Amino acid sequence: MHSIRGTSRESNYEGQDIFSDLPDVIIGRILSILPTKEAVRTSILSKRWRNLWKFVTKLHFQDIEPYRRNKIDKFHFLDFVYGVLFHLNNTRIQSFSLYLSEKYDPNHVxxxxxxxxxxxxxxxxxxxxxxxxxxxxxxxESQPLEKLVLKMKLGFFTVPTFVYLSSLIFLKLSGIIVICNTPSNDSKNLTLNFPVLRECEIVNCSWLNVEGVTLEVPLLEVLSIKHTRSLSPDFHSITKVCAPHLRELSYTGHGHLLRDPTLLDLSATHISSAYIYPWHSKRETEEKTVLFVCELLKQLNNNVDCLKIRWPKELWQFDEELLNPENVPSCFTSNLEEVKFRKLKVFNMSCVLPNL
Structure with missing residues (x-):
């Protein structure tokens, strides 16, 4: 008798669908782990699962197959995205990710x-x-935003002279031309105020219709700026960064893009590590590139623990006039404890750092 009752109990447990007994909202959060297309496909499992995908809190759309890398028909992709957004039950969505390999009418996006x-x-x-x-x-206008990533081959983004996002923690912009929308008589200085931003990465971005760009980020810890494209003189880059808690700084790009390095306000910042990689182009002489780096280093005001400078391949040696001590940042002559060189053909250190 005992074995019969035990067998019956085991069969009941074996036939039970544990996941289906969970609340709809909980199942929706589990399905949010999957790509959105896979989450929607669970609707064919049973009547119970037909509408559970509508409770997802994370959406990820891409117009190529994730594993085979085959492109999805544009009309099918548009219908799928519109259909998902129309049938969602959740009034709040945690994250939205969109990957586009083809060109689409921006009105859809x-x-x-x-x-x-x-x-x-x-x-x-x-x-x-x-x-x-x-x-x-x-x-x-979306103040709940905590993470914003805009990565494009070339994108246009129109903003007012003052931008404020109260909750933004992570920001990455790549390939964006920011156009400042200001009346002709108003100031053309753009201010980006992100009071809780911790990490910022800006790649090949430029600023049009502005005279100066100020980044006010009192809690910023990591800043990376990269310029590898040649820009028209009408375009500007960030000229002032107010980040008293910055720990890591990385700057890669052409020296002429940072019009006046004295405006890069980092003097009150103690930085654990800084990485500088100046790009040398036909528009710049070797002397201008070197002097640009020296000016940029002066803005660090001796407040860097570890500094790495990677010179372009074109700058294998320095002329004697570039070794003028007046062009050498004071941190090199006062605080420098260790120097490492790689692949440098000619460099007379004795005239620059006699006490090293």
């Missing part, structure tokens, strides 16, 4: 963004391999 931002999304990522212009005002 802007409609998707408006839908998602109205749901209080906190993490937003758009990656486009083609040129894409998106509406910036809906993003700039």
């Amino acid at each position: 802007n409609r998707w963004l408006a839908n998602i931002l109205n749901r209080g999304v906190t993490e937003l990522s758009i990656n486009s391999e083609k040129d894409l212009s998106i509406s910036s005002y809906s993003i700039l």
